[in-house]
Amino acid sequence: MTIFQILALAAQAAEATPTPPADMGSMPSQPDGIITIFHVLVLSRWIHFAAVFVLFGSSFFWFYMGRERLLAGPGGLPKTLRATTLLLRVAAPVAAISGVAWLAGILANMTSGFSNLADPENWRLFFFETQFGPVSVLRLTLLAAAVVVTLLPWRNRAWFSALLHIGALLLISQAWLGHANEGGEGLYGAAMIIAYAIHALAAGAWVGGLPPLLFACVEQRHFGPEDARIWTIDVLTRYSWMAIVAVALIVASGIANAGFRVAGSFDKLFDTGYGDVLFTKIGVVALMLALASFNRFIAMPRLRAATLCGMKQINKLRISVAAELLLGILVLLVAAVLGITPPPQ
Amino acid sequence: MIRFLKIASGAAFVCALATAAYAHAFLDRAIPGVGATVSGAPAQLQLSFTQDIVAAFSSVQIAAVGGGAVPAGKPTLSAPNVLSVTLGHALRPGVYRVSWHVVSVDTHATSGSYQFTVAP
Numbered sequence: 001m002t003i004f005q006i007l008a009l010a011a012q013a014a015e016a017t018p019t020p021p022a023d024m025g026s027m028p029s030q031p032d033g034i035i036t037i038f039h040v041l042v043l044s045r046w047i048h049f050a051a052v053f054v055l056f057g058s059s060f061f062w063f064y065m066g067r068e069r070l071l072a073g074p075g076g077l078p079k080t081l082r083a084t085t086l087l088l089r090v091a092a093p094v095a096a097i098s099g100v101a102w103l104a105g106i107l108a109n110m111t112s113g114f115s116n117l118a119d120p121e122n123w124r125l126f127f128f129e130t131q132f133g134p135v136s137v138l139r140l141t142l143l144a145a146a147v148v149v150t151l152l153p154w155r156n157r158a159w160f161s162a163l164l165h166i167g168a169l170l171l172i173s174q175a176w177l178g179h180a181n182e183g184g185e186g187l188y189g190a191a192m193i194i195a196y197a198i199h200a201l202a203a204g205a206w207v208g209g210l211p212p213l214l215f216a217c218v219e220q221r222h223f224g225p226e227d228a229r230i231w232t233i234d235v236l237t238r239y240s241w242m243a244i245v246a247v248a249l250i251v252a253s254g255i256a257n258a259g260f261r262v263a264g265s266f267d268k269l270f271d272t273g274y275g276d277v278l279f280t281k282i283g284v285v286a287l288m289l290a291l292a293s294f295n296r297f298i299a300m301p302r303l304r305a306a307t308l309c310g311m312k313q314i315n316k317l318r319i320s321v322a323a324e325l326l327l328g329i330l331v332l333l334v335a336a337v338l339g340i341t342p343p344p345q
Numbered sequence: 346m347i348r349f350l351k352i353a354s355g356a357a358f359v360c361a362l363a364t365a366a367y368a369h370a371f372l373d374r375a376i377p378g379v380g381a382t383v384s385g386a387p388a389q390l391q392l393s394f395t396q397d398i399v400a401a402f403s404s405v406q407i408a409a410v411g412g413g414a415v416p417a418g419k420p421t422l423s424a425p426n427v428l429s430v431t432l433g434h435a436l437r438p439g440v441y442r443v444s445w446h447v448v449s450v451d452t453h454a455t456s457g458s459y460q461f462t463v464a465p
Contacts, residue, residue, distance in 0.1 A: 109454050110448045126402075130402070131399065131450050132452055177452055184397055
């Protein structure tokens with residue numbers, strides 16, 4: 001199945017909802033064309049989510065792995081460090097470009113056409129006459145800061161710390177550009193923003209930590225069998241403790257987010273495109289959890305008990321981590337669709 | 346695991362207590378009402394939506410069915426989710442169609458239309 005087929009199915013799901021009475025109104029119809037506003041919104045959001053997850057999660061990885069991982073001595077992961085640095089240097093401009101494309105998609109959707117993007121007055125209104133304008137300005141500033149930081153020659157904890165904090169602010173500020181911003185001022189609105197922020201940060205830590213984890217599993221190939229076994233177990237143990245906390249937060253905040261969207265219309269969830277997309281997301285996350293549980297509770301104990309066949313166990317773990325990463329990228333696509341699909345009314 | 350289940354059930358309980366917020370703004374009610382017949386010409390239209398909206402990107406047009414557009418002022422927010430439009434002149438008896446396009450505070454756009462009648 002190609003990406004365009006996936007997008008076509010997603011568009012059908014999004015347009016199939018909601019089913020309010022005709023007088024209530026509907027989402028604007030998408031103009032015909034190979035690339036619609038919906039395509040731009042989904043693709044830009046998907047790429048942006050992935051890039052910001054890398055900025056946050058791949059930087060965070062180096063803080064729960066311990067200081068020795070940044071060094072060249074025993075337990076160090078110099079090749080993983082180089083690969084992560086390169087990934088972050090790619091992720092920052094990709095996040096910036098996709099972030100601008102996302103804002104352009106939002107404005108095109110608000111004004112019913114790409115041609116309206118050429119009118120500076122629309123941009124002025126967007127940035128200075130809307131509730132989400134100041135947040136958008138902040139996000140553009142953060143994205144520019146991320147690009148500048150990745151251009152710096154350092155590769156130390158301060159460098160990772162800067163990207164970690166920028167990534168965290170980008171994830172949190174996404175809340176004001178979507179469904180989480182519908183609660184208004186007051187405690188209820190704040191609870192929606194907090195639930196979204198926890199969900200995004202925890203998911204960013206989990207999925208964004210997978211690329212450096214995969215790099216580390218690959219780097220272990222160059223160690224002797226016993227060293228590879230010991231250091232792989234250590235790296236995986238540290239990652240899995242972080243992931244256990246992250247998954248608990250993801251599930252709790254995910255339940256909260258779903259409750260905020262469908263609390264008054266749960267019975268309609270099964271007949272709407274929003275329900276289809278939500279259940280798809282839950283299904284893919286369940287697959288990720290199954291893989292993560294396999295790694296944590298079956299593969300790791302086997303590796304601990306392994307002797308000479310330890311390298312074979314590490315290879316299996318590497319494949320499993322890669323599969324988890326691919327599923328994580330797929331979840332982000334589903335999340336990109338879910339955020340612009342109207343919940344049941 | 347027990348602690349996790351406690352957290353998850355706590356979150357679910359809080360959400361069950363919460364009132365659902367409607368993502369995307371849909372028309373909740375209007376004055377004059379959707380499909381209503383009113384006696385006397387209204388001086389303004391009021392459209393209430395299911396969610397707070399952004400006035401800068403929202404518009405309301407009114408036209409007589411089978412006739413021309415009725416001049417109207419720029420829509421303003423009389424409440425975070427209510428658009429008010431002052432009509433340029435008194436409406437003559439007849440059927441009128443109101444078309445609206447709004448952007449909600451979560452950046453999503455919706456549009457729709459409805460009719461009402463001014464009785465002779």
